Amino acid sequence: MRKVALVGAGVSKFGVRKATYRDLVWEAGKACFDATPGVLPKDVEGLVVGSVMPERTAFQSHISSLAAEALGIRPSALSARTEHMCASGTVGIRYAYAFIAAGLADLVMVLGVEKLNQPSGDEAILNMGTGVDREWEAAFGLTAPPCFALAAQRHMAAYGTSEEQLALVGVKNHTHAAKNPNAHFTKGATLEQVLCSRMISTPLRLFMCSPITDGAAAVLLASEDRARALTDTPVWIRGTGQALDGFQLTSLHEDYAHWPAMRRAAQAAYAMAGVGPHEVDLAEVHDCFAIAELIAYEELGFCRKGEAGPFVAAGRSDYGGDVVVNPRGGLIGCGHPLGATGVAQAAEVFVQLRGEAGARQVTDASLGLTHNNSGMGEHVVMIYGREP
């Protein structure tokens, strides 16, 4: 297999945007091309677009061709859309990676885009129910919050994890997002604000949840030769893994605080990269809800099972700790435009490993990890390095 690197990345402003689906494609594409001197749209051989529900939110399918035309890309090697609910962006990066590693393309853009906020606000939440099983789950009104609430309830009962420890994830990620001009929320949050915010699904409160967000992100992946020709500071894909436990809630581990698929995905990525969890400098993890970040510390191997609460409380997942988790602000602070999230995570690792993250810079960052999930039983992990 050939080596593959990120050579460019760009992110749109995330938020409740007065922008069309195509506007968001333009913004992320423009930001990515601006960050990649020497590359014009006509040079890009392939495009993969991660997008979950444009059929319902933009009343539009045929997304990859739309985005290619919007950006002036004329795919000669690869054109595809990936839909894997909230992990669609990272799943797209894996496709582009595999195509380049196999020698089928040299320069591919992966773009994630989602326009979730609708003129009718309640429709946005209704649409989110498409991500769980229609017949056996969504027909009862299920969307994501109660699923992750089951995990939080169990983690609290089994390990004594406290509401305050859950809240500290919200505080940390809102605080990080305040240094990210592209984040949905940029005002930060105090422990009191998080603990006093509205209850969504017991025990998860509003500031422990990611919001409904519009946004887009793009990265450019290149083969080793092309990457070295384009930049002195490529960011190398070192490892990748994906694993699934199941789709329906009742197919997952009986103890909802255990997410074995994340552990398997991480182990595959670590083994491929030849590194261990304690070498990771920064991790962009899928904090769709605060409990997901706590369980990620455990399943990714940053701490032992059951110790995530004390881990966040001691500051070990923040600047100055063992590993900086979600320096861009995570899904809680940046928002979660489904298909764009995994690509935005990669974009953050890109700027961090190049030392270009400004106020968010993690000192001497040389190894970065991204974790993207699409439910508690479906996980994708990527490991990126400054060295190949």
Add this chain to the structure above:
Amino acid sequence: MSYFRAIDPFPLESAEHTKLHEFYARLAGGRLATTRCGGCGATTWPPRGFCPECASDRFEWVDLPAEGTVHAFTVQDAGLPAGFDGPRVFAIVKVAGHRIFSILTGADPGAVRVGQRVALAPLRVADDPRGHPRWLPAFRVT
């Protein structure tokens, strides 16, 4: 033309639409049923027309007990989809070794506990587009 919105959030349950129709027919009569594989004999939840173990598509219907216990639950107060009211008690109910995802109807949200006994309480929802009645397998605290 005004702002247009249309979606049917409930399953198609009638015999002309699903091979799992028998589940819904029994549910309307207060029974909780599922499928047993005609190839290997495995009983699964939810009912299914294809066996994940032996790849058979032959199955027969078996009744499960109409009672179980709460394995896990949460109460959603806000952020529910349009057309669904809170507070809503979502629960994983343990029935004869199977985990069943459902809601608890008529429960005091503050009084629900893991291990509590619950019973099947079929929930009538909107008729299908051709006027056939539809039911979901909800539970109530006993």
